[in-house]
Each structure stands twice: as structure tokens, then as C-alpha cells.
Amino acid sequence: MAESEEEVDVLVQRVVKDITNAFKRNPNIDEIGLIPCPEARYNRSPIVLVENKLGVESWCVKFLLPYVHNKLLLYRQRKQWLDREVLVDITCTLLLLNPDFTTAWNVRKELLQCGVLNPEKDLYLGKLALTKYPKSPETWIHRRWVLQMLQKECSPAGSGQKEQQGQVEPQGEAERSWHTERLQRVLQEEMRVCADAAGRYPSNYNAWSHRIWVLQHMAKGNLKILHDELSSTRLWVSMHVSDHSGFHYRQFLLKSLLGELGQSWERLQSGALNLSPLPLADALQVHRSNGDGTAGAADDHASAVPQLFHEEMELCTDLIESYPGHETLWCHRRHVFYLWHHWRKNSQGTGPQSPVLTHTAALLSEASDPHNEGRSSQAMDVDCVPDSSKHGGYTQNTKRLKRGPVPPCPGLPSEHLFVSRILSSCRSPEQGRFANAYRKWLDSVIGQ
Amino acid sequence: MKLYSLSVLYKGSTKANLLKAAYDLSSFSFFQRSSVQEFMTFTTALIVERSSLGSRASVKEQEYLCHVYVRNDNLSGVVIADSEYPSRVCFTLLDKVLDEFSRQVNSIDWPSGSPATVQYTALDSYLAKYQNPREADAMTKVQAELDETKIILHNTMESLLERGEKLDDLVQKSEHLGNQSKAFYKTARKQNSCCEVM
Numbered sequence: 001m002a003e004s005e006e007e008v009d010v011l012v013q014r015v016v017k018d019i020t021n022a023f024k025r026n027p028n029i030d031e032i033g034l035i036p037c038p039e040a041r042y043n044r045s046p047i048v049l050v051e052n053k054l055g056v057e058s059w060c061v062k063f064l065l066p067y068v069h070n071k072l073l074l075y076r077q078r079k080q081w082l083d084r085e086v087l088v089d090i091t092c093t094l095l096l097l098n099p100d101f102t103t104a105w106n107v108r109k110e111l112l113q114c115g116v117l118n119p120e121k122d123l124y125l126g127k128l129a130l131t132k133y134p135k136s137p138e139t140w141i142h143r144r145w146v147l148q149m150l151q152k153e154c155s156p157a158g159s160g161q162k163e164q165q166g167q168v169e170p171q172g173e174a175e176r177s178w179h180t181e182r183l184q185r186v187l188q189e190e191m192r193v194c195a196d197a198a199g200r201y202p203s204n205y206n207a208w209s210h211r212i213w214v215l216q217h218m219a220k221g222n223l224k225i226l227h228d229e230l231s232s233t234r235l236w237v238s239m240h241v242s243d244h245s246g247f248h249y250r251q252f253l254l255k256s257l258l259g260e261l262g263q264s265w266e267r268l269q270s271g272a273l274n275l276s277p278l279p280l281a282d283a284l285q286v287h288r289s290n291g292d293g294t295a296g297a298a299d300d301h302a303s304a305v306p307q308l309f310h311e312e313m314e315l316c317t318d319l320i321e322s323y324p325g326h327e328t329l330w331c332h333r334r335h336v337f338y339l340w341h342h343w344r345k346n347s348q349g350t351g352p353q354s355p356v357l358t359h360t361a362a363l364l365s366e367a368s369d370p371h372n373e374g375r376s377s378q379a380m381d382v383d384c385v386p387d388s389s390k391h392g393g394y395t396q397n398t399k400r401l402k403r404g405p406v407p408p409c410p411g412l413p414s415e416h417l418f419v420s421r422i423l424s425s426c427r428s429p430e431q432g433r434f435a436n437a438y439r440k441w442l443d444s445v446i447g448q
Numbered sequence: 449m450k451l452y453s454l455s456v457l458y459k460g461s462t463k464a465n466l467l468k469a470a471y472d473l474s475s476f477s478f479f480q481r482s483s484v485q486e487f488m489t490f491t492t493a494l495i496v497e498r499s500s501l502g503s504r505a506s507v508k509e510q511e512y513l514c515h516v517y518v519r520n521d522n523l524s525g526v527v528i529a530d531s532e533y534p535s536r537v538c539f540t541l542l543d544k545v546l547d548e549f550s551r552q553v554n555s556i557d558w559p560s561g562s563p564a565t566v567q568y569t570a571l572d573s574y575l576a577k578y579q580n581p582r583e584a585d586a587m588t589k590v591q592a593e594l595d596e597t598k599i600i601l602h603n604t605m606e607s608l609l610e611r612g613e614k615l616d617d618l619v620q621k622s623e624h625l626g627n628q629s630k631a632f633y634k635t636a637r638k639q640n641s642c643c644e645v646m
Contacts, residue, residue, distance in 0.1 A: 239580070241532055
């Protein structure tokens with residue numbers, strides 16, 4: 001067993017080289033792992049490559065990690081110079097073993113800034129680290145730095161480097177579209193990385209928060225992606241019914257859609273009355289490019305929001321009935337119903353001139369904590385008349401909105417009926433508790 | 449919501465004899481899969497050995513739930529699932545599998561059979577199909593048939609053991625576990641944190 005300093009030195013250099021070579025041999029490595037192996041086998045490398053999986057035998061870690069760690073610190077303290085290539089390899093080894101070592105990520109930031117390291121390669125390393133440490137906070141934080149750097153590089157203002165060199169060139173059409181495609185690819189990859197990390201650790205807050213950050217920063221105003229995310233996470237949450245973070249993500253998507261639709265509505269309305277610089281035709285064009293694609297954009301918005309909520313409540317109902325006793329599902333129901341209830345209240349009686357946007361903004365700030373009791377002291381809306389002859393007590397609100405058919409809207413009476421239905425048929429004591437708590441919440445928070 | 453293993457065993461007078469098993473380890477990290485499988489086999493056999501004839505039970509161990517059905521004719525089945533997967537569906541699955549198994553494999557062969565000799569191939573496809581409980585049989589059907597009050601709930605594996613028996617000892621003595629797995633168990637017990645480096 002290697003014990004002297006020189007032997008350790010030789011061993012570590014070989015291991016770092018083996019790791020670098022493994023990546024060269026197989027550019028499709030998609031997972032890293034530690035192999036429980038208390039003793040080295042004679043003269044065999046601790047680096048194992050099997051079917052796109054890179055493994056490190058555990059016996060070598062106690063030599064490898066402190067040595068490489070110290071080497072990097074010496075470099076940082078300017079006590080020992082390291083070549084750029086060596087830095088790339090060393091930080092790679094370090095971060096695969098301990099991705100929360102911020103200093104190593106910071107060295108990589110410098111390498112990225114001077115162009116030695118390619119951003120996509122760095123994101124790839126992070127992705128691998130997350131297969132073993134799906135929550136690693138430093139990995140996610142570093143990732144956001146890289147994404148911001150990429151965005152600046154790909155923005156219409158041109159890359160920062162060019163400006164520094166005094167060559168501020170306007171981007172050509174081809175270059176612009178290449179940048180857009182690159183950002184699109186990166187965005188899609190981020191969604192995949194988040195989904196993978198979310199699957200590796202229950203209620204992976206860090207992964208889901210990152211996912212939200214990406215949409216907020218790299219997909220502003222993009223209705224299509226919000227809708228796509230809503231549909232692509234539907235199955236995922238159905239198979240992870242106690243994952244609070246997953247459902248919270250859907251709540252974020254709904255709120256964002258409300259915000260975006262509210263803004264588009266506002267633009268449309270003011271366009272129709274020539275109150276804004278955006279003529280109606282252009283406003284409709286904006287919607288088509290956002291994936292709306294229909295001539296009846298006005299009608300779309302009237303029914304888009306109720307449709308969204310209807311589908312989300314249906315999903316929630318379905319899951320609550322199929323998988324009794326999961327508090328997450330009931331929490332989700334509260335969030336969604338609260339959003340719906342207040343949106344409906346604020347958009348009641350809106351004529352063509354009413355600023356739905358301000359209502360939506362008020363709603364979004366109000367909706368940040370639905371567990372506050374008695375926030376709004378308005379009279380209970382009596383719009384949804386309980387109709388016990390119909391299943392679920394849905395009524396028609398079409399006349400009120402004066403538009404095309406609107407999906408049945410959830411309301412207090414239908415929610416109470418839902419609770420009664422659950423209580424009468426449930427056999428799980430937890431389910432009964434959650435149903436009763438929901439009913440109390442309806443009365444104390446919504447019913448005010 | 450996941451199923452990790454589905455096994456059929458024969459409960460002998462002193463030991464449980466594994467007849468056939470199917471595993472889905474895709475959600476575990478690649479290099480841990482062989483150890484994980486060994487531990488599942490170990491746990492499955494132990495649970496059957498410590499359950500009485502004609503009983504159904506659910507045993508919780510960390511974030512896993514092991515559902516067991518030991519029939520009066522000693523044929524037994526174990527499903528290892530996560531805590532989201534509805535247990536009702538697991539018991540439906542066990543009933544179905546044991547019923548089919550007993551019709552396809554002669555009971556003469558149960559006490560001495562092994563996965564290599566037993567001619568029953570449906571476990572893998574059952575495990576795959578039931579990964580999504582809604583694609584499997586209608587859950588409502590079971591509600592009428594199964595009396596949930598008769599299912600014993602154990603909050604830990606320890607509650608299955610005799611007084612004085614330690615799980616660590618059973619692990620060390622087990623023939624289901626290789627040396628690497630036993631070593632892995634030792635270190636895993638020591639470091640129970642989620643932020644460990646090694």
C-alpha cells in the first residue's frame with residue numbers, strides 16, 4: 001500500500017490522469033459513483049469505467065482527496081504555480097469527489113473567463129457531480145453563474161470580450177440565430193438536469209429552485225415554455241405524490257402563466273382602444289409568436305385561465321382519490337384553489353377598460369402566503385350557486401363572462417362537496433384528517 | 449412511487465427458500481446496485497422467516513416499505529416499495545402472483561427449488577407493469593376484498609427480531625450478502641448523514 005509521500009504523489013498523479021483519460025475515451029459518461037472497496041487490488045487503477053458510468057474505488061479517496069485539495073490551495077495561495085491544463089484536471093477530480101468545494105468552482109470560473117474552459121464542458125461536469133450529489137448547493141450556485149455568463153455572451157449586445165477589445169460589432173442575422181439556438185439548447189438541458197436531480201433525492205428543493213431560476217432568467221415572457229413545463233411535469237408529479245417541491249414548481253408555473261396572460265390581456269385591451277403604442281394587429285402577433293396561434297386571442301384569454309385551473313384541480317382530485325393520505329396533494333389543492341379563487345374575484349365584472357394586470361399583480365402578491373387567515377374581508381361571492389342535483393355542484397359562469405363556453409369552475413360549494421365525498425368513502429385515517437383540515441381551511445381562509 | 453423488488457419464497461421450518469425474484473434497481477446509483485440487490489434478498493428472506501403462516505404485514509425500513517404475504521401453504525411473496533406506492537396495490541399484486549405461481553409450479557418443488565431451477569418467468573413483467581399502479585389492475589376492485597385491519601404494521605425491521613437478536617449480527621452471518629456488501633453495511637451504519645464525502 002502506498003504510504004510514503006513520493007508513492008502517494010505518483011499514485012495521485014496516475015489517478016488524476018486515469019480520470020482525464022476516461023473522459024477522453026468515453027465522451028458519453030452520464031453518471032459517477034463511489035465503489036465500496038476497502039482494499040486496493042494489486043496494481044489496478046481505482047478508476048472503473050462501465051457502460052457510461054465512471055466509478056472511483058473508495059480505498060483511494062483518503063489519499064486522493066487531501067492531496068489534490070492541498071495542491072489547489074497552494075495554487076490559490078500563490079505558493080505553487082499550476083498549468084491551466086493541470087488546473088482543469090485537478091478541479092475536475094476534486095469536484096467529482098466533493099462538489100461543495102467552492103474554491104475549486106471559483107478556479108473554474110477564472111478558467112471560463114479567460115476562455116481556457118468551455119461553458120458547456122463545465123456545465124457537463126456539474127451535471128455529473130449532481131448524479132452523485134443531487135442537492136450539492138455549490139454546484140447549483142456555480143451553475144447559475146455559468147448560465148448568466150452564457151446569457152451575456154449570447155445577448156444581442158454582443159459578447160463582453162468583444163467590447164473589452166474595443167470591437168463592438170453589431171451581430172448579424174446568422175450569429176443572432178446561432179446564439180438563440182445555443183441558449184435554447186442550454187435551457188432544455190437545464191430542465192433535464194433538474195428533472196434528473198429531482199428524481200435522485202426526494203423533495204430536492206435545490207434542484208427545483210434552480211429550475212425556477214432558469215425559467216425566470218432565461219425564458220422571460222415565454223408562454224410556450226411555461227405550458228410545455230406544465231405538461232411535461234404532469235406525469236412526474238403523479239409518480240411523486242409526496243414531493244412538495246415538484247408541486248410547488250407547478251404552482252410557480254401557474255402563477256407565471258397568470259402573470260403573463262394578464263400582461264398580454266392588458267396589451268391586447270389597450271391596443272384595441274389605441275391607448276398604447278402597440279396596435280391590435282401587433283398585439284395579436286405577439287400572441288401568435290408566443291404559441292397562441294389563433295385569431296380569437298381575446299376569447300383565448302377569457303378561457304385560458306379557467307381552463308388551466310380546471311385541469312390543475314382535476315389532476316389534484318384524481319391524485320387525492322387514487323393515492324389517499326398524502327398531505328402534499330392537499331397542500332397543493334389549497335395553493336391552486338386559493339390562486340383560482342382570488343383570480344376569479346379580481347377579474348369579476350371586468351370590462352374592456354379594466355386593468356387586469358394590476359389585479360393580477362395584487363393577486364400574485366396576495367397569493368404568496370395563502371395560509372394567512374382572513375386577509376380579504378370581502379363578502380363571500382355568491383356567484384357559484386350550489387346545485388346539488390349536479391355532480392360536483394358545478395354551475396355555468398358563461399353568462400357572466402359573456403364569452404364562449406368556459407370549463408366548469410371550482411368554487412366553495414363544489415370544494416365542500418369534494419371533501420364530503422372523500423370523507424364518506426375514505427378508509428385511511430390520514431386522508432380523513434387532511435380532508436377535515438382542508439374543510440376548516442376553506443371556511444376560515446376562503447370563506448371570509 | 450417505485451417498486452424495487454418482487455420475490456416468491458417458500459417458508460421452511462427454519463429458513464425461507466428463495467424461489468424466484470425480480471428487481472428494478474434503475475433508481476439506485478450504478479455501482480451500488482449489486483449491494484442493494486443483495487440487501488433486498490437478505491431482507492426479503494428475513495421477513496418471511498419472521499412472519500407467521502397466513503399473515504400479511506408491512507415492514508418499514510428507512511424510506512422503504514416491505515410488504516409480505518405468507519400463505520397457509522407456506523408459499524410467500526414479498527414486494528419492496530417506496531413509501532409513496534399504495535400498499536393496497538402491493539397486496540393485490542402479491543395475491544395475484546402467488547396464485548399464478550402455485551398453479552404453474554408444482555408444490556413438490558417449493559421446499560428445495562431455486563431461481564435457477566424454478567420455471568416461472570412472469571415476475572419481471574409484473575414488476576415492470578406495476579411500476580405505474582394505475583396501469584395495473586383497477587385498485588377499486590381490491591377494496592372490497594382486502595380487510596386492511598388484518599395487515600400488521602411494523603415500524604422497523606427490529607420489531608421482527610427476537611429479543612436480544614441484533615440486525616448487525618444477522619447481516620454478518622448472512623449467506624445472502626457478499627463481503628463487499630457487509631463492508632458497505634458497516635460504513636453506512638457509521639455515517640448516517642446525507643452530506644458525506646466518502
